[in-house]
Amino acid sequence: MGVMLPQDFSKLEIIGEGKTKIVRRMDNPELVLLEFKDAITALDGEKKDTITGKGHINARISGFLFEFLSKEGVPTHYVSFIEPKYMVVKRLKMLPVEVVCRNIAAGSFAKRYPVEAGSRLKHPVVEYYLKDDLRHDPMMNEDHMVVLGILSSIEEVNEIKRLTLTVNKALSKFLDDKGITLVDFKLEFGRDRNGRIYVGDEINGDSMRLWDKRTGRILDKDVYRQGKNLSEVLETYRECYRRIIGEEPRV
Numbered sequence: 384m385g386v387m388l389p390q391d392f393s394k395l396e397i398i399g400e401g402k403t404k405i406v407r408r409m410d411n412p413e414l415v416l417l418e419f420k421d422a423i424t425a426l427d428g429e430k431k432d433t434i435t436g437k438g439h440i441n442a443r444i445s446g447f448l449f450e451f452l453s454k455e456g457v458p459t460h461y462v463s464f465i466e467p468k469y470m471v472v473k474r475l476k477m478l479p480v481e482v483v484c485r486n487i488a489a490g491s492f493a494k495r496y497p498v499e500a501g502s503r504l505k506h507p508v509v510e511y512y513l514k515d516d517l518r519h520d521p522m523m524n525e526d527h528m529v530v531l532g533i534l535s536s537i538e539e540v541n542e543i544k545r546l547t548l549t550v551n552k553a554l555s556k557f558l559d560d561k562g563i564t565l566v567d568f569k570l571e572f573g574r575d576r577n578g579r580i581y582v583g584d585e586i587n588g589d590s591m592r593l594w595d596k597r598t599g600r601i602l603d604k605d606v607y608r609q610g611k612n613l614s615e616v617l618e619t620y621r622e623c624y625r626r627i628i629g630e631e632p633r634v
């Protein structure tokens with residue numbers, strides 16, 4: 384076995400880019416390369432910074448958790464993780480929906496509804512938001528998604544809800560064993576060429592709220608939303624990595 388050379392993916396054509404990831408074309412048309420940037424954003428992109436090493440940490444955590452979920456039988460886009468900050472994934476046509484699943488009242492849920500922030504909900508709550516910046520991502524119900532043509536039928540809506548609750552159950556248990564409470568998380572779904580639905584995008588401290596079970600310490604992007612300094616934010620992502628991966632991060 385020869386030594387693996389670091390691969391130069393910068394020549395691969397960019398076919399999509401968002402605030403925190405770049406999508407590149409691969410030789411196999413059924414795959415794409417996701418590159419995780421060191422960018423961190425909040426407040427619809429109004430607040431923006433760079434944290435060196437954050438891309439690596441988030442790519443590795445995503446790869447790790449997608450691998451776990453695939454083993455649990457969840458259809459995900461995950462194919463492989465490539466050091467330091469890449470994931471090879473199935474190329475999907477992404478649905479313009481953010482599916483949020485909540486176990487504990489926090490964030491916008493605690494603001495909008497008469498519940499005590501931090502209280503456990505009687506059962507998980509699944510919410511759907513239209514990805515539409517100009518309209519500030521309005522919340523949708525099941526009927527909206529069918530009427531707007533995002534999903535073809537109520538059966539497909541149910542499939543997405545069922546997948547989300549399966550992810551919640553598996554991830555909650557996995558994290559609980561590591562002393563972490565899964566407060567809430569966001570999933571994005573997409574279809575392959577055959578119309579099959581997969582969990583896509585990312586799963587990490589940018590897309591989950593994670594609290595230390597014992598101390599309540601926040602282990603996710605909320606520390607950045609709260610305006611903590613960037614070294615504290617990096618340390619939070621490092622601690623998230625340590626707790627989930629079980630190794631010392633190398634950044």
Ligand SMILES: Nc1ncnc2c1ncn2[C@@H]1O[C@H](COP(=O)(O)OP(=O)(O)OP(=O)(O)O)[C@@H](O)[C@H]1O
Pocket residue numbers: 399400401402403404405406415460472473474475476477514571573583584585
């Ligand atoms: N398997 C996949 N196939 C194709 N595109 C994907 C896949 N997984 C994620 N993407 C896309 O990668 C893009 C970049 O992700 P990023 O999180 O940076 O976007 P964003 O800033 O959240 O903005 P937006 O999601 O609105 O484009 C997103 O458009 C996302 O939908």
Ligand SMILES: [Mg+2]
Pocket residue numbers: 401402403
């Ligand atoms: Mg995103």
